[in-house]
Amino acid sequence: MKLRSFAHTDVGRVRPENEDSFLRNDQHQLYAVADGIGGLPSGGQASQLAVATLEKIFTSHAAGHKLNYPRILSEVNDQVFRLGRVLSPQFGIGSTLSFAHVTGVKLNIGHVGDSSVMRLRSKTLEQLTNDHTIENELKERAARGEPIGMLMENRNALTRCIGQPPPLEAECTVHTVLPHDRYLLSSDGISEATLRQIYQRIYAHRFIDGNDDLVTLCPDQEVVRVAHTGGCWEIDLTNGEPGVVGQLDADVIIWATGFRTSRMDFFDPLAHRLYREGDEFKIDQDFAVQWDGPADRNIFVHNAAERAYRLGCNTFQIFSSSPRQWAPYELGEAQCSEMNRLRAALQRDADIVVHVLG
Numbered sequence: 077m078k079l080r081s082f083a084h085t086d087v088g089r090v091r092p093e094n095e096d097s098f099l100r101n102d103q104h105q106l107y108a109v110a111d112g113i114g115g116l117p118s119g120g121q122a123s124q125l126a127v128a129t130l131e132k133i134f135t136s137h138a139a140g141h142k143l144n145y146p147r148i149l150s151e152v153n154d155q156v157f158r159l160g161r162v163l164s165p166q167f168g169i170g171s172t173l174s175f176a177h178v179t180g181v182k183l184n185i186g187h188v189g190d191s192s193v194m195r196l197r198s199k200t201l202e203q204l205t206n207d208h209t210i211e212n213e214l215k216e217r218a219a220r221g222e223p224i225g226m227l228m229e230n231r232n233a234l235t236r237c238i239g240q241p242p243p244l245e246a247e248c249t250v251h252t253v254l255p256h257d258r259y260l261l262s263s264d265g266i267s268e269a270t271l272r273q274i275y276q277r278i279y280a281h282r283f284i285d286g287n288d289d290l291v292t293l294c295p296d297q298e299v300v301r302v303a304h305t306g307g308c309w310e311i312d313l314t315n316g317e318p319g320v321v322g323q324l325d326a327d328v329i330i331w332a333t334g335f336r337t338s339r340m341d342f343f344d345p346l347a348h349r350l351y352r353e354g355d356e357f358k359i360d361q362d363f364a365v366q367w368d369g370p371a372d373r374n375i376f377v378h379n380a381a382e383r384a385y386r387l388g389c390n391t392f393q394i395f396s397s398s399p400r401q402w403a404p405y406e407l408g409e410a411q412c413s414e415m416n417r418l419r420a421a422l423q424r425d426a427d428i429v430v431h432v433l434g
Contacts, residue, residue, distance in 0.1 A: 078251065079178060095119035096263050099127040099175070106134050108175035109191050111263040112238055117164045122171035126238050129155045130175060137141060137255045137343050149173070149238075149246040153188075156239035170239035174205060174261055178253065187247040188239050195251070196258040199304045206247060207264075208236045298324070348374075 081102055087094035093110030097120070112119020137143060152173065160168035174188025185193050185324040190207040197212040206212060210233050217223075237246055281287050300321065313322045351358040351366040358366045364374040416421045 093120055097123035097125055097127045099131055104134050105178035109261040111172045113170040113190050116167055116170050118169045120362050122169040122239050125156050125159055125174045126152055126171045145248040146246045149186050150244050153238050153244040169238040173238045181253050183251045183253050185249045189234055190264045192262055194260045201302050208234055
């Protein structure tokens with residue numbers, strides 16, 4: 077089987093340093109991408125060491141011996157973890173790592189974090205890896221029927237990475253390679269800030285300026301198939317009902333995910349002071365509710381209005397004081413007391429920014 081490969085990385089227009097690293101070794105048919113974790117120091121060094129250690133392990137491996145991919149990822153993790161103890165004893169360093177190793181007609185994937193390996197086959201694009209994030213962990217727990225009453229400080233925070241304290245839980249899978257397959261290894265791509273800007277522009281276009289629709293937003297829909305046909309993208313969607321599948325054609329697709337919204341009971345003491353349009357809040361472009369209180373005292377209710385919900389941006393976040401200490405945990409007595417304090421604060425004269433987890 078003949079393989080062709082290409083690799084490229086770019087720092088972009090915002091960050092001063094490129095913390096992505098990649099590996100393209102055609103001789104060993106080994107390809108990888110690593111992305112230094114934002115919020116931790118020395119992300120670039122973490123990703124560089126990850127791919128360098130990976131290549132060293134593969135190139136020094138005796139021919140004919142079977143490779144143990146989970147063990148290889150554990151060795152890479154140990155190396156980055158040791159460097160983190162030197163460079164940043166308090167927080168450590170970290171990186172994602174996704175690699176693809178071709179052996180015959182098999183594609184062996186090793187994966188940790190939220191970089192991704194994707195496959196384009198017969199004009200259908202499919203992600204072959206899972207993002208190891210708090211959001212996906214909550215979804216998996218919900219699917220198993222487990223309780224998910226958690227405080228989520230950042231839904232995109234990683235639950236595992238290269239450089240974490242051992243042991244490492246790696247994701248390793250095997251896929252059959254067919255002629256004309258194309259495989260893409262990429263870092264996490266579009267940022268939350270970019271998605272927020274896109275959302276706000278769409279919101280203003282449709283509801284503030286009253287323009288016609290130029291986009292289609294599909295909340296609570298799951299994409300089950302994407303295919304490129306006749307110069308556009310053909311998308312199959314389902315809302316979870318058996319046998320119910322919708323279809324859209326699009327020139328551009330923007331992928332955005334989020335949690336389901338919920339009614340906010342703690343607004344009840346102020347309900348008579350908040351202006352409404354029908355059954356929903358009347359909100360400004362900056363998501364501040366219009367009310368009869370002082371003009372310089374605002375209540376921001378990001379996505380609390382049904383109009384915003386219909387746009388499909390139904391993600392809410394609660395931010396921790398230290399972005400380097402992301403972790404989900406069960407709500408306890410202290411957190412419940414804090415929520416009660418917030419309910420009381422809503423009745424005082426102060427700016428309140430409400431981040432809700434539905």
